[in-house]
Amino acid sequence: MLRFIYFSTGLFFLLTQVSFAEPYLAARTGHQCMACHVSPTGGGMRTDFGQIYGHSLASSGSETSAFSASLSDSIHMGGDFRGGLQNSRTPGEKNQSSFETKRANIYLHAQLLENLSFYVDQQLAPANENRTAWVKYQASNYYLRAGQFFIPYGIRLEDDTAFIRQITGINFATADNGIEIGWDNNNWSSQLALTNGTAGATENNEDKQLSLRLAYITSKWRLGSSVNYNKSPTATRDMFNIFAMASVWNMEWLIELDQIEDAEIQTTKRQLLFVEVNKEIIKGHNLKLTMEFDDPDIDIDEDERTRNSLVWEYFPVPQMQIRTGFRDGEGIPQKPEDNLNEIFMNLHAWF
Amino acid sequence: MKLTIKKIYTKLFLLPFFLLVACDAGTGEGLDQNGKPVNGNNNIPLSGQINSIQANIFTPSCATSGCHSGSAPAEGLLLTESNSFINLINVSSNEVPLLNRVEPGNVDDSYLIRKVEGTASVGLQMPRNRPALSAEKIQALRDWISNGALGPTLSSIQANIFNQRCISCHSGSNPPAGLNLEDGQSFSNLVNVQRLFNQPEIRVVASDANASFLIDKLENNNLGNSRGDQMPLNGPYLDQDTINVIRDWINAGALNN
Numbered sequence: 001m002l003r004f005i006y007f008s009t010g011l012f013f014l015l016t017q018v019s020f021a022e023p024y025l026a027a028r029t030g031h032q033c034m035a036c037h038v039s040p041t042g043g044g045m046r047t048d049f050g051q052i053y054g055h056s057l058a059s060s061g062s063e064t065s066a067f068s069a070s071l072s073d074s075i076h077m078g079g080d081f082r083g084g085l086q087n088s089r090t091p092g093e094k095n096q097s098s099f100e101t102k103r104a105n106i107y108l109h110a111q112l113l114e115n116l117s118f119y120v121d122q123q124l125a126p127a128n129e130n131r132t133a134w135v136k137y138q139a140s141n142y143y144l145r146a147g148q149f150f151i152p153y154g155i156r157l158e159d160d161t162a163f164i165r166q167i168t169g170i171n172f173a174t175a176d177n178g179i180e181i182g183w184d185n186n187n188w189s190s191q192l193a194l195t196n197g198t199a200g201a202t203e204n205n206e207d208k209q210l211s212l213r214l215a216y217i218t219s220k221w222r223l224g225s226s227v228n229y230n231k232s233p234t235a236t237r238d239m240f241n242i243f244a245m246a247s248v249w250n251m252e253w254l255i256e257l258d259q260i261e262d263a264e265i266q267t268t269k270r271q272l273l274f275v276e277v278n279k280e281i282i283k284g285h286n287l288k289l290t291m292e293f294d295d296p297d298i299d300i301d302e303d304e305r306t307r308n309s310l311v312w313e314y315f316p317v318p319q320m321q322i323r324t325g326f327r328d329g330e331g332i333p334q335k336p337e338d339n340l341n342e343i344f345m346n347l348h349a350w351f
Numbered sequence: 352m353k354l355t356i357k358k359i360y361t362k363l364f365l366l367p368f369f370l371l372v373a374c375d376a377g378t379g380e381g382l383d384q385n386g387k388p389v390n391g392n393n394n395i396p397l398s399g400q401i402n403s404i405q406a407n408i409f410t411p412s413c414a415t416s417g418c419h420s421g422s423a424p425a426e427g428l429l430l431t432e433s434n435s436f437i438n439l440i441n442v443s444s445n446e447v448p449l450l451n452r453v454e455p456g457n458v459d460d461s462y463l464i465r466k467v468e469g470t471a472s473v474g475l476q477m478p479r480n481r482p483a484l485s486a487e488k489i490q491a492l493r494d495w496i497s498n499g500a501l502g503p504t505l506s507s508i509q510a511n512i513f514n515q516r517c518i519s520c521h522s523g524s525n526p527p528a529g530l531n532l533e534d535g536q537s538f539s540n541l542v543n544v545q546r547l548f549n550q551p552e553i554r555v556v557a558s559d560a561n562a563s564f565l566i567d568k569l570e571n572n573n574l575g576n577s578r579g580d581q582m583p584l585n586g587p588y589l590d591q592d593t594i595n596v597i598r599d600w601i602n603a604g605a606l607n608n
Binding site: 204 | 374379426
């Protein structure tokens with residue numbers, strides 16, 4: 001049934017050809033991540049431009065806020081709140097329904113010198129923990145960043161549970177300690193990071209993680225690729241992906257294809273595919289379809305799983321978003337947890 | 352119909368959409384509860400034994416890719432087969448170092464229980480971003496810990512592996528390589544015993560499966576020359592799940608239990 005709904009909705013998009021995250025906003029505007037976010041690879045605190053653009057998304061976009069999070073000309077604060085109601089149904093188990101504070105963060109960004117900045121992203125709820133903390137030196141088109149930061153790899157989706165973010169292990173819960181060099185020039189954007197490879201946990205060996213992300217960006221589309229190599233005393237992981245984002249028929253398309261090779265006691269190859277389509281139906285209302293595919297071991301047949309989502313995002317006023325939707329997971333019947341269905345309504349507020 | 356460059360370009364972008372709509376989940380035919388081919392040793396019913404907990408809880412719910420598995424496990428905690436035991440028992444937790452992840456015999460002070468029940472003072476309830484474990488699964492964990500958090504026993508390995516696959520050769524008064532794996536003999540022939548010809552390698556190094564020659568022989572690790580062939584000789588060889596049971600027993604101290 002859900003497949004039919006997706007197909008019908010997709011067909012609707014195709015036939016109507018109406019002209020017309022979150023990475024989809026980057027695809028819509030043609031900007032790089034750093035245009036809207038303080039972090040050069042996206043996520044977390046927004047820049048002044050990002051704040052203003054966020055205002056423009058609202059259905060009542062003319063409404064402005066007198067609130068200012070600037071402590072001085074060179075010290076700024078920011079924050080995000082995400083929470084809501086979630087209902088999960090796993091075959092063979094009782095329904096779970098809960099109100100959740102998914103994430104509440106506070107940011108501090110200080111421009112110490114013209115080229116030197118300091119940034120902290122502290123999660124306050126549901127658990128108090130540091131997400132990222134780094135110092136960045138900017139020189140011409142280059143920058144050098146040191147500290148704990150999100151690893152550059154693929155499309156930086158907000159949804160940590162998306163296959164391409166959860167299974168790769170590179171998401172908003174796995175910032176790592178190390179250094180990163182970035183280079184941005186006209187249409188090119190690249191980052192190379194050397195980190196502990198422990199997802200932020202204490203390092204206990206000399207092995208490291210290397211991650212490289214390269215993208216070519218135009219106003220209408222971008223194409224990129226990432227490679228990641230991470231070795232530990234017990235396992236080695238090689239990952240590779242290609243990704244694309246484009247604005248076509250006033251819809252924003254995000255596509256990422258990943259291959260993961262894990263060498264532990266045995267070696268397995270895994271493949272992931274992610275497609276997301278966004279359409280601004282009317283101002284302040286975005287409809288999002290995501291389709292995900294996971295082949296956990298390409299040498300084993302009939303073990304594949306899928307996850308499809310339909311989400312409506314509403315921006316009633318500046319700096320607030322309401323998201324509601326459902327996700328349909330389908331996997332082999334022997335793994336009930338892969339056949340999880342969810343209905344959710346979330347509130348997202350930021351400054 | 353005239354096809355313009357723009358139309359071709361836009362239609363190309365629609366291909367992945369329709370491709371994914373056509374993608375189906377696997378039927379699971381011939382696979383066990385962890386998506387691996389059925390080999391006779393899987394589909395273990397839920398109980399308070401480590402093998403069952405690994406198959407029914409750790410592997411499907413914790414050792415998923417990007418979580419407690421691979422080269423960057425969350426909080427440095429690997430919960431994959433052959434790693435979970437040594438990473439849990441009497442190992443202090445990263446989040447609350449005063450508490451061990453699993454304190455044998457002490458359920459309420461085992462940090463693992465606090466994490467899956469959502470009562471830990473730090474961090475999120477596990478499994479992260481997934482529904483909580485069922486009451487039955489949490490009870491299995493509680494039973495395992497309250498009963499001493501034991502690893503696989505030698506007697507179960509003897510009955511299910513050595514007796515079935517090894518003693519047809521490794522028995523009697525003159526067994527191959529001087530290794531007798533019969534009931535009552537296997538422990539004294541394996542644990543902390545040098546392999547034949549006084550080679551420096553130890554057949555089973557208690558608490559260290561990776562250093563145990565027995566594991567090299569079963570997994571075909573750097574064999575050949577003076578180290579001989581993979582066992583059982585000429586196959587069929589043990590599947591990795593079965594070898595992992597032996598690994599768990601060794602990592603748990605290779606007790607004569």
